[in-house]
Amino acid sequence: MTARLLALLVLLAGLAVIARVLVPTRPAPPVELASSRQCLDCHPGVAAEWQASHHALAYENPEVVKLSQNYRNEECLACHAPRPVLAFAPGERVLARAGDRSLGVDCLACHAHPEGGVATSDPNPPEDAPCRPRTVARMASVEHCASCHNQHGTVDQWRNAPAEIDGRPIRGDGCLHCHMPVAWRAGGRAGRNHAFPAAHSLPSLQQAVVLRGEWTDRPRVEMRNVGAGHNFPTDERSRAADLQVRWRRAGAWGAWEHRHRFRDPYRDETDLTNTQLPAGETWRSELEPPAAAEAAEVRLLFRTNPFQPDDEAAEVARIRLEPSPSD
Amino acid sequence: MRGALLLPPLLAAACGPAAEPAPPPPESLPADWLGPRVEAALAATAADALPEEPAFDRRELIDLLEAANAGGRLAARAERRLAEAPVPALVADLLSVVEDRLSSPAERILAYDRLDRIDLPAMIPRLVLRLKYEKDWFANTFLAAALLRQGNGAGLEALRTILADEEADERARAAAAAVLRGLPGADPDGDFAADWEHLLRLHRSWQLERRLGPDGPEAPDDRGLRAEVWRMIARLRSQPLRPVDDARFVLSRMRCGAVVPALLEAARDESLYVREGALQTLSWIGYPVGHWAERSGADLLSFFRTALRDRRARLRVLEALGATGSAQAAELALPWLLAGTRDERTAAADALLRCAGPGLGERLPRPEPGPAWSPEARWSLALLRAELDPTAPPPTPPPGLASGEQERRRRWAAARARRPGAG
Numbered sequence: 001m002t003a004r005l006l007a008l009l010v011l012l013a014g015l016a017v018i019a020r021v022l023v024p025t026r027p028a029p030p031v032e033l034a035s036s037r038q039c040l041d042c043h044p045g046v047a048a049e050w051q052a053s054h055h056a057l058a059y060e061n062p063e064v065v066k067l068s069q070n071y072r073n074e075e076c077l078a079c080h081a082p083r084p085v086l087a088f089a090p091g092e093r094v095l096a097r098a099g100d101r102s103l104g105v106d107c108l109a110c111h112a113h114p115e116g117g118v119a120t121s122d123p124n125p126p127e128d129a130p131c132r133p134r135t136v137a138r139m140a141s142v143e144h145c146a147s148c149h150n151q152h153g154t155v156d157q158w159r160n161a162p163a164e165i166d167g168r169p170i171r172g173d174g175c176l177h178c179h180m181p182v183a184w185r186a187g188g189r190a191g192r193n194h195a196f197p198a199a200h201s202l203p204s205l206q207q208a209v210v211l212r213g214e215w216t217d218r219p220r221v222e223m224r225n226v227g228a229g230h231n232f233p234t235d236e237r238s239r240a241a242d243l244q245v246r247w248r249r250a251g252a253w254g255a256w257e258h259r260h261r262f263r264d265p266y267r268d269e270t271d272l273t274n275t276q277l278p279a280g281e282t283w284r285s286e287l288e289p290p291a292a293a294e295a296a297e298v299r300l301l302f303r304t305n306p307f308q309p310d311d312e313a314a315e316v317a318r319i320r321l322e323p324s325p326s327d
Numbered sequence: 328m329r330g331a332l333l334l335p336p337l338l339a340a341a342c343g344p345a346a347e348p349a350p351p352p353p354e355s356l357p358a359d360w361l362g363p364r365v366e367a368a369l370a371a372t373a374a375d376a377l378p379e380e381p382a383f384d385r386r387e388l389i390d391l392l393e394a395a396n397a398g399g400r401l402a403a404r405a406e407r408r409l410a411e412a413p414v415p416a417l418v419a420d421l422l423s424v425v426e427d428r429l430s431s432p433a434e435r436i437l438a439y440d441r442l443d444r445i446d447l448p449a450m451i452p453r454l455v456l457r458l459k460y461e462k463d464w465f466a467n468t469f470l471a472a473a474l475l476r477q478g479n480g481a482g483l484e485a486l487r488t489i490l491a492d493e494e495a496d497e498r499a500r501a502a503a504a505a506v507l508r509g510l511p512g513a514d515p516d517g518d519f520a521a522d523w524e525h526l527l528r529l530h531r532s533w534q535l536e537r538r539l540g541p542d543g544p545e546a547p548d549d550r551g552l553r554a555e556v557w558r559m560i561a562r563l564r565s566q567p568l569r570p571v572d573d574a575r576f577v578l579s580r581m582r583c584g585a586v587v588p589a590l591l592e593a594a595r596d597e598s599l600y601v602r603e604g605a606l607q608t609l610s611w612i613g614y615p616v617g618h619w620a621e622r623s624g625a626d627l628l629s630f631f632r633t634a635l636r637d638r639r640a641r642l643r644v645l646e647a648l649g650a651t652g653s654a655q656a657a658e659l660a661l662p663w664l665l666a667g668t669r670d671e672r673t674a675a676a677d678a679l680l681r682c683a684g685p686g687l688g689e690r691l692p693r694p695e696p697g698p699a700w701s702p703e704a705r706w707s708l709a710l711l712r713a714e715l716d717p718t719a720p721p722p723t724p725p726p727g728l729a730s731g732e733q734e735r736r737r738r739w740a741a742a743r744a745r746r747p748g749a750g
Binding site for chain 1: 459460567569571600603607611642646670699702703704727731732
């Protein structure tokens with residue numbers, strides 16, 4: 001009896017092993033994605049990057065809140081709290097969603113697949129993940145970003161930019177080249193950085209332009225857009241880059257003086273013209289030194305809005321010019 | 328047998344929580360509901376639109392306008408010359424002057440002043456758009472006067488702002504006060520204080536009903552105006568948002584009879600962008616649409632009933648349904664609150680906050696914690712419950728709700744007393 005029981009147990013154990021080997025593991029049940037808050041638990045690394053990004057801040061950014069009168073101007077909602085982009089034709093504009101607006105440009109805005117689950121540019125997505133990822137080539141395309149980012153012409157500027165400057169590729173293979181560089185995930189898997197470095201990142205700004213100058217017969221200054229891949233600054237209305245100059249006389253530096261503004265004015269600023277610096281182009285100017293000037297400093301300030309005070313703007317570059325000895 | 332009875336619940340348990348009630352039947356739209364509405368309307372009204380060919384050379388036109396103000400024989404000759412031009416062509420030329428960013432304020436004022444002497448409703452949409460871009464306060468008084476002459480009160484806000492700002496340009500304030508004297512229904516013996524009160528009354532009436540006074544005339548049935556309204560609606564198709572913004576700005580600042588029938592038609596266009604834009608504009612106009620429907624007998628309910636079957640535009644249909652404020656329409660929103668997607672529930676909750684009558688309180692669900700309900704939906708339902716039950720404790724905003732969305736819904740709650748049929 002004991003031997004029979006033992007044999008039966010061995011048989012059952014064997015069957016269990018065979019079943020384990022032959023019967024495929026059931027994937028985790030699919031999750032119906034209603035809110036991007038559901039994504040954060042399984043993707044903490046990406047979530048942390050995104051939460052520090054201006055996509056996460058898109059709705060609650062105080063500057064946007066102010067300019068839109070706390071979204072009484074509903075025009076702004078479409079791109080600052082969009083529905084899933086993939087529900088629209090490639091490159092066509094998105095429309096505003098009804099709920100979870102505080103999440104801004106959230107996970108589902110870019111990743112929700114219109115037929116359920118999520119989209120990824122990963123060619124080999126895990127089949128058993130609860131969010132059922134599937135490969136969608138458009139995820140890595142310029143058109144995916146264009147739905148919002150071409151509203152002020154940035155993608156068109158990129159399309160018209162030269163492929164390379166001084167032998168260095170500038171356009172890359174799209175927006176991701178600069179704004180979603182490769183990031184290594186747990187297990188050595190390559191992913192994309194979801195912090196979206198751009199105008200709020202000083203290193204990004206410093207890669208975009210080069211400020212140079214010389215003082216031979218007269219002080220001269222030039223600024224070249226060598227790395228933006230689109231106009232500098234891009235975007236309408238909000239962004240402004242100012243060149244300022246100050247002079248040293250009798251050993252003391254004077255106050256900063258405004259020299260030039262790079263900016264695309266808002267549509268109702270009818271007295272201004274677009275002075276953005278397109279990719280690959282150079283802006284040049286001669287400076288008029290005051291009497292007894294010993295040296296000049298030129299700096300480039302980047303403002304996220306044209307009214308931002310100097311001490312809140314990002315100083316992208318600063319150069320010093322002194323008369324060359326021959327003069 | 329008993330095992331067989333147990334099986335379905337067990338299976339259901341294995342699949343996750345019990346399913347929500349099914350959404351309303353997935354009816355498809357009637358075959359003729361969507362179509363090329365904008366194309367058809369543009370073709371049908373093309374002959375009535377303002378001409379694109381100029382009647383005058385621009386410099387000549389400015390010279391004539393200046394001469395006409397100079398007096399004497401020169402003025403008489405200029406007036407004769409202006410009178411010889413077809414009125415729609417002259418109006419189109421004058422509008423080109425005020426729309427040209429290179430025109431000086433003085434030139435624009437000459438053009439506004441001339442427009443103020445012409446009866447042609449077709450000018451209204453493009454003139455309203457000037458309210459968005461005209462930055463010169465003195466010119467704004469002429470613009471507001473020209474609009475008032477056409478029965479449009481969208482410029483009243485500018486007059487109010489200019490007069491209320493004691494530091495404003497004195498010339499602009501004097502011009503605004505002169506416009507006040509000529510407001511429709513103004514007391515000819517009244518002083519400035521009486522004129523000011525009259526301005527506020529007209530402004531309130533415009534805000535509430537898009538009419539100049541409770542008995543103000545409805546929009547004229549004018550072919551040229553209809554053509555220009557459709558040209559404005561056609562801008563909703565644009566991918567760049569600027570033309571869309573302009574169209575929504577204009578269409579939401581006109582008398583309802585001139586725009587609402589066209590917007591309802593456009594809400595059936597084959598382009599989702601046109602449908603969304605048209606429905607959103609109806610929402611922006613809001614309760615005046617409902618008041619207009621009551622006056623005109625327009626059947627908004629039938630429209631919304633069918634339009635809700637438009638899956639892609641449903642969020643906007645719910646928004647428009649709520650914004651126009653009919654308590655009967657609340658019945659159409661309720662099923663989507665009970666069994667729609669998360670975004671549909673949000674849109675339905677928002678709609679109900681704006682239009683639900685007192686009878687709905689007991690039928691409102693109490694959202695469970697979890698992802699099925701957005702913070703916006705929770706807040707709308709909480710505010711609505713507080714509105715329907717004055718004894719309920721004041722609601723507190725749910726976590727994760729942006730301040731702008733809190734405020735937006737508080738404004739909707741505060742405006743409920745003005746909804747059609749609220750008494």
